[in-house]
Amino acid sequence: MNKINDELLTRGISSIYPTxxxxxxxxxxxxxxxxYLGVDPTGPTLHLGHVVAIxxxxxxxxxxxxVILLMGDFTAMIGDPTDKSAARKQxxxxxxxNNLKLYKKQTSKLLSFSGKNPAxxxxxxxxxxxMKFEDVLNLASKMTVSQMLERDMFxxxxxxxxxxxxxxxxxxxxxxxxxxxxxxxGEIGGNDQTFNMLCGxxxxxxxxxxxxxxxxxxxxxxxxxxxxxKTEGNMASLCDNADDMYGKIMSWTDGLIVSAFELCTxxxxxxxxxxxxxxxxxxTNPKDLKMRLAxxxxxxxxxxxxxxxxxxxxxxxxxxxxxxxxxxxxxxIKGTLLVEALVLNKTISSKTDFRRLVDExxxxxxxxERKITSHKEIAMxxxxxxGKKRFCKIIIK
RNA sequence: GCGUCGGUGGUAGAGUGGUCAAUUACAACAGACUGUAAAUCUGUCGGCUUCGGCCUACGUAGGUUCAAAUCCUACCCGACGCACCA
Numbered sequence: 001m002n003k004i005n006d007e008l009l010t011r012g013i014s015s016i017y018p019t020x021x022x023x024x025x026x027x028x029x030x031x032x033x034x035x036y037l038g039v040d041p042t043g044p045t046l047h048l049g050h051v052v053a054i055x056x057x058x059x060x061x062x063x064x065x066x067v068i069l070l071m072g073d074f075t076a077m078i079g080d081p082t083d084k085s086a087a088r089k090q091x092x093x094x095x096x097x098n099n100l101k102l103y104k105k106q107t108s109k110l111l112s113f114s115g116k117n118p119a120x121x122x123x124x125x126x127x128x129x130x131m132k133f134e135d136v137l138n139l140a141s142k143m144t145v146s147q148m149l150e151r152d153m154f155x156x157x158x159x160x161x162x163x164x165x166x167x168x169x170x171x172x173x174x175x176x177x178x179x180x181x182x183x184x185x186g187e188i189g190g191n192d193q194t195f196n197m198l199c200g201x202x203x204x205x206x207x208x209x210x211x212x213x214x215x216x217x218x219x220x221x222x223x224x225x226x227x228x229x230k231t232e233g234n235m236a237s238l239c240d241n242a243d244d245m246y247g248k249i250m251s252w253t254d255g256l257i258v259s260a261f262e263l264c265t266x267x268x269x270x271x272x273x274x275x276x277x278x279x280x281x282x283x284t285n286p287k288d289l290k291m292r293l294a295x296x297x298x299x300x301x302x303x304x305x306x307x308x309x310x311x312x313x314x315x316x317x318x319x320x321x322x323x324x325x326x327x328x329x330x331x332x333i334k335g336t337l338l339v340e341a342l343v344l345n346k347t348i349s350s351k352t353d354f355r356r357l358v359d360e361x362x363x364x365x366x367x368x369e370r371k372i373t374s375h376k377e378i379a380m381x382x383x384x385x386x387g388k389k390r391f392c393k394i395i396i397k
Numbered sequence: 398g399c400g401u402c403g404g405u406g407g408u409a410g411a412g413u414g415g416u417c418a419a420u421u422a423c424a425a426c427a428g429a430c431u432g433u434a435a436a437u438c439u440g441u442c443g444g445c446u447u448c449g450g451c452c453u454a455c456g457u458a459g460g461u462u463c464a465a466a467u468c469c470u471a472c473c474c475g476a477c478g479c480a481c482c483a
Contacts, residue, residue: 163476251434287432318433352444353426360427360441387427389434 008059012052012263014191017201017214023186026213027063033185035060035215036068038124038178038193041099042076045237046106048249048297052217052263053188057119058110060188067119068182069111071100074125075174096123106238109301127181128174139173142206143199148172151195176200180207191216220256220263242302243324246310247389249294254286257293265296323366323383323391331395338363338377342384347392362387 009020009027016023026033037057039050046054054069061067073096100121104113111119131139148154148169157164172195179187179200187197197214204212236248252260258276261267267275275292278284291311298307316322332341339355342348348357355375357363363372367382381396 247434254435285432286435290433290435314433350444351446353442355446356441357427362427387434 007269008063011269012056012218014216014218015194016216017198018211022211023213023215026185031185032065033060034066034068034182035186035188036070036122036178036182036184037188038070038072038175039103040076041071041073041096041103044099044102045239046103047235047237048260048264049190049220049235051110051238052220053190054107054110055264056215056217057188058112061111061117061119064117066117067111068184069103069107069119069121070178070182071096071103071121071123072175072178073123074128075171102239122182124174124178124181128177131177136170136173139177139203140170142203143173145169172196172199173203176203179204179212183208183210184212185210186213186215188215188217190219192219218259218263220259236297238301242298242306242310243313243326245301246294246298246307246314249297250290250314252290254290257286257289260293260297264300265293266300267296318388323385327383327391327393329393329395331397332379334396336379338372338379338384339375341379341394342386342392345392347386347390357386366391 009016009024035057037053039046057067057069076096104121113119113121149158154164154168175196176199180203187200189197194214194216197216201212201214204210236245240248249260257279258272261272261275275289279286279289294314295304295307295311298310302310313324317324328345328347330341330345332344339351342354343351348354358372358375358377361371361373364370364385365372365380365382366385367380372384379394379396381394383391383393385391
């Protein structure tokens with residue numbers, strides 16, 4: 001019992017507010033706690049970065065606590081001015097519901113939505129959209145401007161002379177109010193959400209005189225913290241098929257291995273320690289550990305069988321340089337130029353790109369193991385390889 | 398309301414009349430190497446091309462000029478400062 005609690009309250013956790021002991025006491029007293037995790041339903045997919053907190057939520061659910069997955073549909077609708085690229089479009093109710101459906105599917109391996117203690121799903125528009133201006137003002141009166149300004153993000157913007165908008169001040173309040181509206185015992189989230197979650201803690205105290213606990217999770221990132229940008233692009237989506245998920249994990253930088261084992265897999269803490277030590281030895285090839293990692297994670301979402309198949313296919317393709325089994329096929333009319341065929345099928349983005357690739361010696365006609373050297377090559381029936389990971393099979397009609 | 402500054406490629410961010418399809422960094426792509434789709438190194442990185450060039454792009458619309466991302470005018474959007482503060 002004690003041991004389980006200990007892992008529940010340490011693994012992957014960055015910090016617990018007010019204290020770990022506080023939470024531990026409540027749990028060992030046998031209390032059934034209500035904990036929630038807020039997610040932003042803006043996109044249709046969740047990625048492995050989200051898994052960290054969802055997984056922890058699932059662990060609490062297994063331990064018998066009540067868990068809520070909160071869809072931040074209201075907060076998502078407001079849009080974030082810092083994100084000028086998107087100028088975030090307003091989500092329709094339909095889109096939100098659709099995303100929810102996908103989320104449910106994607107998280108079903110970590111959370112249980114049925115049984116006697118199902119994870120609940122709530123929407124924060126339910127209470128936030130009904131608030132009157134006076135309610136908002138009342139909320140706003142609980143926080144001071146300097147409290148808000150303490151936030152690193154705001155400090156940085158002031159230094160850079162970049163704007164801070166009023167509604168950005170409201171954000172933490174809105175998110176914080178979620179805790180009050182649902183009357184939860186605690187919240188869980190990435191440590192990048194610390195400020196918002198603590199804001200909810202303050203509100204809880206002043207409005208309900210309740211001590212809300214907050215668990216912040218470590219972020220999935222390079223041990224140097226530097227390479228996050230690099231990994232972001234490879235951040236496997238939970239919608240990816242087993243092969244892609246496996247492959248994307250393999251392309252993670254080595255520094256991510258330990259933290260990913262801790263945050264995304266179910267291996268024991270003992271094994272985790274072993275892996276950490278192994279990595280320090282110069283005789284260890286990090287690749288082998290990464291392969292193990294990729295199988296572990298892929299297994300969670302696709303089952304062990306598919307994960308092992310994905311591993312085999314990966315080894316064949318990249319280690320033995322063979323053509324993978326399930327590649328894209330398309331048919332063309334006889335005599336079509338290879339450029340036309342590939343661009344039409346969107347395997348390559350433009351004709352210029354095709355010429356470049358040919359000049360770089362990136363395209364190979366696998367059936368004859370021959371590099372394509374001419375821009376005017378006629379497409380043949382068979383398999384073409386572009387770069388290291390793009391394959392396609394052409395069929396002549 | 399007045400004033401100041403600014404809006405550039407996937408992002409950040411240079412450039413302030415021709416040498417600008419636009420420095421650089423990140424992302425992306427390719428090659429070499431390897432331990433892999435890691436790391437490192439090298440190259441590429443708007444589109445079309447008969448490889449000579451051509452076309453489209455630096456907030457929008459006009460204008461000046463042989464020539465404009467760069468100058469002018471109007472407009473749109475934004476930030477900052479000052480004033481106002483019912």
